[in-house]
């Protein structure tokens with residue numbers, strides 16, 4: 001079997017993670033070094049010298065100039081959380097490493113917390129992933145496709161728009177060598193011209209070169225933002241064309257992942273979170289961004 005260099009890239013093993021981030025002190029040091037690589041500047045007056053107040057469980061720093069205090073977790077997703085940082089790091093590790101996703105129930109067991117805490121931690125992390133990737137717009141050659149995504153539920157209808165499935169747009173920017181480079185998975189209110197226009201303005205850089213299978217609502221609207229090329233293969237499913245290889249493979253994997261991992265939840269309500277987590281992981285694996293830098297990139 002040919003070796004896939006992405007699949008076989010070295011990750012962080014569980015023993016190595018525990019060795020590096022197994023204690024509260026280790027996690028606080030890692031967070032401090034990752035947040036303030038040049039040293040902490042006071043968040044209030046920008047003075048470049050702060051000292052750590054001793055004897056505090058949660059790291060607290062005081063400015064030598066204005067005497068105002070700054071918490072290590074202020075302005076991060078850990079702010080005001082009573083959960084130890086080592087459990088937050090473990091959650092980030094587990095969610096970041098789980099190639100096919102991780103349910104709140106599985107996270108509850110792994111962290112040893114109650115379900116509500118696990119659910120809140122999972123959704124806070126997924127919200128951070130969503131906000132981080134929302135800063136990017138896709139540029140260059142971009143494959144787009146539409147799909148109804150969500151968990152299977154017994155009794156649901158087949159085809160477009162079955163119960164517990166919602167309309168989503170998948171877009172993959174390709175590298176100059178035509179390999180996958182950046183992914184966006186976004187729920188949309190429907191495959192209408194207005195919905196696709198909102199999506200295109202949010203996700204595509206002006207001038208991007210978009211390739212689609214020619215769904216009627218794509219053309220006019222995407223052309224308002226980017227150059228659009230529609231491919232409709234007579235008698236053949238456009239998704240089988242080599243041109244759509246990456247996006248079709250990816251959507252197949254996403255559907256399988258959602259069916260197996262998250263089959264019991266109300267997907268429609270939190271689709272943005274779950275899809276953002278899948279895209280975030282995909283984008284960082286491609287770039288080989290190691291833990292814990294993955295939190296901030």
Ligand SMILES: [Zn+2]
Pocket residue numbers: 042043044045046047063064065066067068
């Ligand atoms: Zn200050």
